[in-house]
Amino acid sequence: MRAYNGLTMKLPSLFGGTRGLEAQIDLYFDKVQEAGLVFGRAMEIYLNRGVSGEFEELVRRVTAVEEEADDLRREIETQMTTHTLIPELREDVLSLIEQVDEVTNHYEAAVYSFYVQKPQIDEAYRDDFAELARMAQQTAEEMVTAARAFFRDLSAVRDHVKKVQFYESEADRITTRVGRQIYESTMDLARKMHLSSFLERLDSIADTAEDIGDKLSILTIKRMV
Numbered sequence: 326m327r328a329y330n331g332l333t334m335k336l337p338s339l340f341g342g343t344r345g346l347e348a349q350i351d352l353y354f355d356k357v358q359e360a361g362l363v364f365g366r367a368m369e370i371y372l373n374r375g376v377s378g379e380f381e382e383l384v385r386r387v388t389a390v391e392e393e394a395d396d397l398r399r400e401i402e403t404q405m406t407t408h409t410l411i412p413e414l415r416e417d418v419l420s421l422i423e424q425v426d427e428v429t430n431h432y433e434a435a436v437y438s439f440y441v442q443k444p445q446i447d448e449a450y451r452d453d454f455a456e457l458a459r460m461a462q463q464t465a466e467e468m469v470t471a472a473r474a475f476f477r478d479l480s481a482v483r484d485h486v487k488k489v490q491f492y493e494s495e496a497d498r499i500t501t502r503v504g505r506q507i508y509e510s511t512m513d514l515a516r517k518m519h520l521s522s523f524l525e526r527l528d529s530i531a532d533t534a535e536d537i538g539d540k541l542s543i544l545t546i547k548r549m550v
Contacts, residue, residue: 346404350476353401353422354469356394357429361462361469363387364432368458368527371439372451384440391433398426417544424537425472428465431530444523445516450503454527457499461530464492468534471541475548482545489538496531500524 367383374380401422405415446454471485504521512520 346401347476349397349401349404350422351473353394353397354425354473356390356397357425357469358466360387360390360394360429360432361465363390364436364530365458365462367436368439368455371436372446372455372458376440376443381440384436387433387436391429394426394429398422414544414548417547421472421475421537421540421544424533424540425469427533428468428530428537431526431533432465435526435530438523438526442519444519446520446523450507450520453499453503454523457496457503457524457527460492460496460499461527461534464489464496464531465534467492468537468541471538475541475545479545479549482541486538486542489535493531493535493538496528500528 363383363386367380367387370377370380370383402419405419467485467488471482471489474481474485504524507517507520507524510517
């Protein structure tokens with residue numbers, strides 16, 4: 326619905342009433358959220374126990390979910406070329422779906438890098454790493470909610486994008502503060518650089534989600550004009 330001075334106007338469907346495509350996009354967003362939940366649990370386990378059997382299982386699981394999301398994305402892209410879609414938005418929506426896929430890639434890359442490189446995170450920094458992981462996941466979660474709203478309720482997109490921006494700012498704040506503390510510590514330079522790279526990897530999840538939030542804001546304006 327489009328609102329003007331308290332009145333509402335129904336926006337045209339992006340898919341010409343193609344319910345199957347709408348359902349696939351919903352399922353795709355479900356997979357992105359699932360990857361985030363697995364990522365969050367994996368980080369919690371790693372920071373408390375290191376590379377345990379449960380952590381290894383979560384690494385395999387996030388990879389499986391990422392592959393499922395990729396399959397859905399390809400199906401969606403194929404259907405969008407054969408079903409009715411508002412022409413001026415087709416490329417934008419395809420680009421949006423592909424950009425959201427980067428978030429699941431970041432989730433997988435993050436947990437896999439912890440699995441392979443096994444960074445030793447001092448107890449003094451563990452709570453900060455845990456909070457950064459939560460903020461990154463929350464940024465992406467709000468981004469997915471904003472993306473769902475783009476297809477269902479344009480009036481809700483702005484509120485969720487604002488939350489995306491808030492959580493991304495919190496992730497940046499943690500990254501900057503902890504990075505400064507690490508470089509001011511007495512640990513050797515190689516270890517400082519190693520730990521900082523993991524801060525940046527986690528923060529990149531939030532950065533990517535914010536970029537998508539910005540894109541959604543632009544697409545929403547285009548669709549409401």
